[in-house]
Amino acid sequence: xxxxxxxxxxxxxxxxxxxxxxxxxxxxxxxxxxxxxxxxxxxxxxxxxxxxxxxxxxxxxxxxxxxxxxxxxxxxxxxxxxxxxxxxxxxxxxxxxxxxxxxxxxxxxxxxxxxxxxxxxxxxxxxxxxxxxxxxxxxxxxxxxxxxxxxxxxxxxxxxxxxxxxxxxxxxxxxxxxxxxxxxxxxxxxxxxxxxxxxxxxxxxxxxxxxxxxxxxxxxxxxxxxxxxxxxxxxxxxxxxxxxxxxxxxxxxxxxxxxxxxxxxxxxxxxxxxxxxxxxxxxxxxxxxxxxxxxxxxxxxxxxxxxxxxxxxxxxxxxxxxxxxxxxxxxxxxxxxxxxxxxxxxxxxxxxxxxxxxxxxxxxxxxxxxxxxxxxxxxxxxxxxxxxxxxxxxxxxxxxxxxxxxxxxxxxxxxxxxxxxxxxxxxxxxxxxxxxxxxxxxxxxxxxxxxxxxxxxxxxxxxxxxxxxxxxxxxxxxxxxxxxxxxxxxxxxxxx
Amino acid sequence: xxxxxxxxxxxxxxxxxxxxxxxxxxxxxxxxxxxxxxxxxxxxxxxxxxxxxxxxxxxxxxxxxxxxxxxxxxxxxxxxxxxxxxxxxxxxxxxxxxxxxxxxxxxxxxxxxxxxxxxxxxxxxxxxxxxxxxxxxxxx
Numbered sequence: 001x002x003x004x005x006x007x008x009x010x011x012x013x014x015x016x017x018x019x020x021x022x023x024x025x026x027x028x029x030x031x032x033x034x035x036x037x038x039x040x041x042x043x044x045x046x047x048x049x050x051x052x053x054x055x056x057x058x059x060x061x062x063x064x065x066x067x068x069x070x071x072x073x074x075x076x077x078x079x080x081x082x083x084x085x086x087x088x089x090x091x092x093x094x095x096x097x098x099x100x101x102x103x104x105x106x107x108x109x110x111x112x113x114x115x116x117x118x119x120x121x122x123x124x125x126x127x128x129x130x131x132x133x134x135x136x137x138x139x140x141x142x143x144x145x146x147x148x149x150x151x152x153x154x155x156x157x158x159x160x161x162x163x164x165x166x167x168x169x170x171x172x173x174x175x176x177x178x179x180x181x182x183x184x185x186x187x188x189x190x191x192x193x194x195x196x197x198x199x200x201x202x203x204x205x206x207x208x209x210x211x212x213x214x215x216x217x218x219x220x221x222x223x224x225x226x227x228x229x230x231x232x233x234x235x236x237x238x239x240x241x242x243x244x245x246x247x248x249x250x251x252x253x254x255x256x257x258x259x260x261x262x263x264x265x266x267x268x269x270x271x272x273x274x275x276x277x278x279x280x281x282x283x284x285x286x287x288x289x290x291x292x293x294x295x296x297x298x299x300x301x302x303x304x305x306x307x308x309x310x311x312x313x314x315x316x317x318x319x320x321x322x323x324x325x326x327x328x329x330x331x332x333x334x335x336x337x338x339x340x341x342x343x344x345x346x347x348x349x350x351x352x353x354x355x356x357x358x359x360x361x362x363x364x365x366x367x368x369x370x371x372x373x374x375x376x377x378x379x380x381x382x383x384x385x386x387x388x389x390x391x392x393x394x395x396x397x398x399x400x401x402x403x404x405x406x407x408x409x410x411x412x413x414x415x416x417x418x419x420x421x422x423x424x425x426x427x428x429x430x431x432x433x434x435x436x437x438x439x440x441x442x443x444x445x446x447x448x449x450x451x452x453x454x455x456x457x458x459x460x461x462x463x464x465x466x467x468x469x470x471x472x473x474x475x476x477x478x479x480x481x482x483x484x485x486x487x488x489x490x491x492x493x494x495x496x
Numbered sequence: 497x498x499x500x501x502x503x504x505x506x507x508x509x510x511x512x513x514x515x516x517x518x519x520x521x522x523x524x525x526x527x528x529x530x531x532x533x534x535x536x537x538x539x540x541x542x543x544x545x546x547x548x549x550x551x552x553x554x555x556x557x558x559x560x561x562x563x564x565x566x567x568x569x570x571x572x573x574x575x576x577x578x579x580x581x582x583x584x585x586x587x588x589x590x591x592x593x594x595x596x597x598x599x600x601x602x603x604x605x606x607x608x609x610x611x612x613x614x615x616x617x618x619x620x621x622x623x624x625x626x627x628x629x630x631x632x633x634x635x636x
Contacts, residue, residue, distance in 0.1 A: 090552055106502045110556045323499060330502040456556070 004328040007092045008099055012043040014189050014213055016052055017196040019059035020206025025213060026051040031186055036102040036336045036376035037326040043100075045186050048214015053181070053221035056210040060152040060179035061227050063207030068149050068177040070205075072126040075175050079122045081202040082171075086116050093194050097163050098327040100188045102335040102376065103287050105327050108163075115167035117459040118477065122171030128482050129176055141494045147486035149177030150254075154222045155232040156244065159338055160290045160398075162188035163195065168463060168476040169232040173485045174209060178229075182211045183222065187339055189213055223247040230254030230484065232476060234292075236396075237422070237468045245471035256472035256484060258465055260396040261292040261424030264417045265453060266439065268410065268430035269302040273311055275451070276429045277318050280402075283427075283453030285322060285334050285380045289400040290342070292469070293425050293447065293454050297386070297393055298404045299413045312384075312404065316361055319380050319402075325370030336369070336376035337399060343376050346399030350381055353392040353403070358383040364400055388416055396422070410435055418444045423466030425455045446470065497567040501610055504603055505551045507570055508618075511596050512544035514575050519589065526582045529635045536628060543621050547614070554611035568606055573599045586636040593629050597622045 014033075015022045025046030033043040046052075067075070086093070090112060097108040121128075133144035155169045166182045173180050184192040196211050212218050222228055223244065230253050233244040240257035248255035265283060267276065283295035298315075300308045327335040337343040347365065354360065360383060367379025378400060386393050386403040393403050407413035417426045427449030428439040436450045446464030449455035457463045462475035474484040498504055516537040523533035575592040578585030604618035 087552075104500070104502070106500050106555065109502070109552065113552070113555050330506050331497075331499055333499055 002329065003326060004095060004105060004330065006099060006328065007095050008042050008190065011041050012190065012193070014043050014045045014193060016046075016048075016056070016213055017200070017209075017211040018052075018056045018207075019063075019210070020200065020204075023055075025049065027214065027217075031215075033100060033187060033189060034339070035099050036338050037328075037372050039373045039375055043190055045189050046213050047186065047216075048183070048212055048218035050217060050221040052212045052214065053218050053225060056181045056212045057152055057225050057227040059207035060181055060210055063205055064149075064151050064179045067174075067179055067205060067208050070177070072129055072175070072177070075177065076123045076125050078202055078204050079119050079125075079171055079175055082198060082204075083116060083119045083123065085198040085201055086112070086119065089194065089198060090116075093163060093191060095328060096194050097191045098335070100190045101159070101162060102338050103327050104332050104335050105330060107287055107335075108327065111161055111164045114456070114459065115164040118164075118167040119171045121459045121477075122175040125172075125175035128172075128479070129486065131488070137492070140496075141492060143490065143492045145488050145490050147176070147482070148489055149485065150229040150487055151178060152181065152228050153178050153230045153232070153254075153485060154181040154183065154228050156219055156222065156235070157182065157184050157192070158234045159185035159187040160287065160292075161234075163191035165234050166192060166195070168234075168459075169481065170209065172477075172481040174204075176482060176485045178485055179208050180210065181222065181228070182209070183218055184211065184213060186213060186215050219243075220247075223253070224251055226251070228253060231256075232484075233257040234259075234476075236260050240471055241468070254472075254484060256474060256476060257470065258292070258463060258476060259469050259471065260398075260422060261294075261465075261469050262296050262394065262396055262420050262422045263294060263425040263445075264297045264299055264413075264420070264427075265295045265449075266299045266301060266407075266410075266413045266417070266426070266428045267311065268428065268432065268435055269304045269307050270431040271311075271429035272431060272451075273314060276311075276453075277314050279429075279451075279453030280315060281318055281322065284402045285319070285400045286454065288334055288337050288378070289346075289380075290338060290398050292465075293456055294398075295427075295453060296397065296401070296403065297416075298402055299407050299416060300404065301407050301410060301413050303408070308406075312361070315402075316382060319362055319382060322380060323370075324367055324377060324379055326372055329370070332370070334380065334400065336372070337378055338376070340375050342398065343378050346378055346397055346401060349392055349395070349397045349399070349401065353383050353386070353390065353401075356390045356392070358386045358390060358392060358403070360384075361404075388419065394420070410438060414439060414442050418442075421468045424469035425449065427452055427455060446475075498570055499567050501551065501555070501607060501614075503570075504568070504607060505547060507573065508547050508599065508603065509544045511573060511575060511599060512540045515589075515592050515596060516540035518575065518578060518592065522578060522582075522585055522589065526585070526635075529582060532631055532635060536632060539624075539628065543624070546621065547617055550613045550617045551611060554613055556611075566606060568602060583636045586632060589632055590629060593625055593632065597625045600625070
C-alpha cells in the first residue's frame with residue numbers, strides 16, 4: 001500500500017483572507033479540522049464572528065467601484081492567471097481535498113477539475129455578459145438591455161465538495177464585476193485556503209475576493225448585512241429553506257439555495273447490465289454517498305425475476321469488491337465519511353431501515369477499513385425489500401446506502417420519483433428511447449440522466465434542482481449564474 | 497490488481513520512467529548507441545506526461561473514474577533489466593517495449609468511456625512505440 005505524499009504536514013492555524021491580507025479572526029472559539037481517514041488533526045479553524053464579516057463586506061464594498069469599472073476582458077485575464085496557477089497546483093490541491101474530506105484521490109482530482117472548468121467558463125465573460133438591443137422600437141428610438149454587476153455577493157459552502165462548490169459561484173460573480181466573500185465549511189476549510197493563496201498569487205486587487213471562516217455567527221451576519229446583495233448556498237434543505245432562503249429574502253437579497261436530495265435510479269428490464277453496474281457503484285458509493293447527486297433509491301421495474309435477481313446479484317458482488325481505505329492510496333475506491341457525527345447519522349438510518357422491516361443484503365457496518373481508525377469508516381450497505389413509505393426511502397441519508405425498491409411498470413416508477421419531496425436528480429437505465437423520453441418528460445426533478453448514474457451538470461449548464469432540493473429562481477453555473485449575478489438594465493434612447 | 501483510473505495512470509508513469517531509466521543506463525554502458533538510447537528515454541518521459549495531461553484535463557467526479565470495467569493485474573506488466581552485450585541488452589529492451597505497448601492497448605480498452613481522449617492517447621502511444629522499435633532493434 002503506497003500512500004501519496006501528504007501536502008499538509010503539521011497543524012495549520014487558519015486565518016481569514018480580507019482585503020488582500022491574511023488576518024486573524026475576531027472569534028476566540030476554534031474547532032479542529034481532522035483528517036477523517038487517519039484522525040490526525042489538520043488545522044485549527046476559527047468559528048468566526050460578525051466583526052469578521054463586517055470587515056470582509058467593508059473591503060468588498062470598497063473594492064467594488066474600481067472592479068466594476070475594470071473591463072470585462074481585463075477581469076477575464078485575472079481568471080486566466082488563476083486557471084494557470086490551479087493547473088500548476090492541481091495535484092497539491094487535490095491531495096489537500098482528500099486529506100480534509102476523505103474522498104479518494106480520483107474523486108478529488110475530479111472535483112478540482114470541475115472547479116477549474118468553472119474558472120474557464122468565467123474567462124469567457126466578455127461574451128457571456130453581453131446584453132441585447134433593438135434599433136427603431138419606435139421611429140428613431142433604440143432600446144438595449146445591458147447586464148451590470150450589483151455589488152457584494154457571498155457563498156456559504158458545504159463540507160462535501162470543499163473546493164468545487166465555491167467555484168460554482170465565485171468566478172462568474174467576480175468576472176461579471178461583483179466582489180465576493182467565501183465562507184467555507186468549518187469542517188473542510190483547507191481547500192479554500194489553498195484557493196485563496198492562488199487568488200492572492202494571481203494578483204486580484206485587494207477586497208475583490210475575500211474569505212471568512214466560521215460557523216453560525218458569520219452565516220447570520222452575511223444574511224443580515226445590508227451590504228451583501230445576494231447569497232449562494234449549498235447544504236441541507238432544512239437550513240436552506242428555514243434559514244438561508246427566508247432570512248436572505250427577508251433582507252432583500254438575491255438567493256439561490258441548492259439543497260438536499262433523494263435521487264432515484266430506475267432500472268428497466270432492457271437495461272444494459274454490463275455498462276450499468278459501474279455507473280451505479282459510482283453514483284451510490286462515490287464520495288461515500290455524501291453528495292446531493294448520489295443515488296439513493298434503486299427502482300427495479302417489472303416482474304422479470306430472472307433479470308432482477310441476476311442484476312442485483314451483480315450489483316452486490318461488485319459492491320462487495322469495493323476497496324475501502326485512505327483516499328491517498330491510489331487503489332482505494334471509497335474513503336471514510338467526513339466526520340464521526342456523519343457516520344453516526346448513517347448508522348442511525350441503517351438501524352431505522354432494519355427496524356422498519358427492510359432486509360440488509362449487504363451490511364456496511366462490518367467492512368474492513370484497511371487498518372485505519374474506524375471512527376469515520378463505513379462500508380457500503382444495500383437494503384432489499386424497501387417500501388416507498390419507509391424512512392430510508394424518503395429521507396436523505398447522505399451516506400453509502402442503497403435502498404432497492406420495486407415498481408410494476410415505468411409509470412409506477414415515475415410516480416415514486418414524483419412522490420418524493422425532493423427533486424434534485426433521477427436517472428433511467430434502458431435501451432428504449434420511448435421509455436427514456438417518457439421519463440425525461442414526466443419526471444419532476446432538475447437533473448435527469450438517461451443511462452447516466454451521476455447527473456452532474458457541466459460548468460456551462462445550470463446545476464438544476466426542484467421542489468425541496470432548490471430554493472430560489474436562478475441556479476448556479478451557466479447562464480443562470482450570469483443572470484443571478486447581474487441586473488438587467490434597459491436603456492431606451494432617442495437623439496433628436 | 498488495478499481497480500482505479502488513478503492506479504492505471506500511476507502504473508503507466510512507473511513503466512515509462514523505469515524503461516527510460518534502463519535506456520539511460522544502457523546509454524552509459526554503450527556509448528556507441530548513446531544518442532539513440534537517450535532519445536528513446538526522453539520520448540518515454542514525454543509519453544508519460546502526455547497521458548498524465550489527458551487524465552488531469554479529463555478527470556471528473558461525475559462518471560465512473562473510480563471503477564475500471566475489469567481490474568488489470570499489474571504483475572503482467574513488469575519490465576526487465578537488460579544484461580550482457582549490446583545485442584543481448586537490446587533484445588531485452590525490445591521485450592520491455594512490447595510490455596509497455598501491451599499495457600497501453602489494455603489500458604485503452606479498460607479506460608474506454610471513462611475519460612475523453614484517454615483511450616485514444618494510449619492507442620496513439622502504442623503505435624508510436626511500435627514504430628520506435630525499429631530504431632531500437634537497429635542497435636543490435
